[in-house]
Structures are given as structure tokens and as C-alpha cells.
Amino acid sequence: MSSYVTILKGNQGEMESLCFDDSSMSKGVDSSGNSQNGDLVARTLASRYKCITAITGPIDIVSDGTRIVRIHHNVPLLTSITGAGCVVSAITGCFASVSDPLVAVSTALAYTGVCAEMASSQPDVGPASFNCQLLDMFARIPSNIFRREVKFSLANFIDLLLWPK
DSSP: OOOOOSEEEEEHHHHHHHHHTOGGGEETTEEOOOGGGHHHHHHHHHHHHTSEEEEESSSEEEESSSOEEEEOOOOGGGGGSTTHHHHHHHHHHHHHTTSOHHHHHHHHHHHHHHHHHHHHTSTTOOHHHHHHHHHHHHHHOOHHHHHHHOOBOHHHHHHHHHSOO
């Protein structure tokens, strides 16, 4: 029985460590990677493992080895809570169960970004209240608000929709 990876997700340091075989770049949730390499790393790993890759950070990068989608939702509070990456993985799995993997990963990261932006905009929010607000936003964000607030790189998102692989 053979198995394969459909989606590979990590922060910049984790993904660079896989790409360049250098474990010194990754410190768990603390990434020490070079964000200048994001597109290269995402494309290289997607091609190498024949999967969709996602590099999370201030600008999330998703690739199928050919196309790049960037999701622009920089919410610094996401780095101050435990389990943010695990939540993103769970949401990504849910989206991937009903959609094309590239669309699913891009949408899951955008969904997380919109929810995080809304949660962080609450008055007097700190890490603990942000965590609670984020979970609440996941449960109750209306689709029209998501559509209005989502921030994909337009050229890449249009490529994704109009020119499937």
C-alpha cells in the first residue's frame, strides 16, 4: 500500500528546512527562514513532493509547483497564541475534503486571515481574548463578509480560476 502527501504546510523556517535540508532554519513555531525565498521554496517543495504547499506567515504562499497564490492577512496576534498552526491545519483539512486542494488551501488560509483580522479588531484584545474571539469568528463569520474582506493576490487568484493546471 502506498501513500502520498496532498498538502504540506509549515512556516517559512520549517519549509526551508525541508527544501534545503537544513534543520537550523526551523525552530518549531519560531521561524528563522528568509521570506525572500517563499515562492522558490513553495514551488520547489510542491514539485518535489507532487503536492500543494503552503507557507504561513505575514503573507501566506500556496503553490502547486507552477502557480503561486498569496494571501495577504498579516495578524501579528496569531503568533502569540498556542495552536494557531494546528487550527489552520484542521480548517485546511475541512476545506480540502470538499474542494480542489489548491483552492482549498488558499481559501482556508484566507478564511483564517479574515477571521483573525476580525478577532484582533475587537477592543482591548490581548492573546487570550483574541484566541476566544478567533474561535467565535470561525463559527459565525457570514459568507458575504468573508467575500468582502478576503485578500488574495489578484493576478495569481485570477490565474488560479481561469487557467487550471
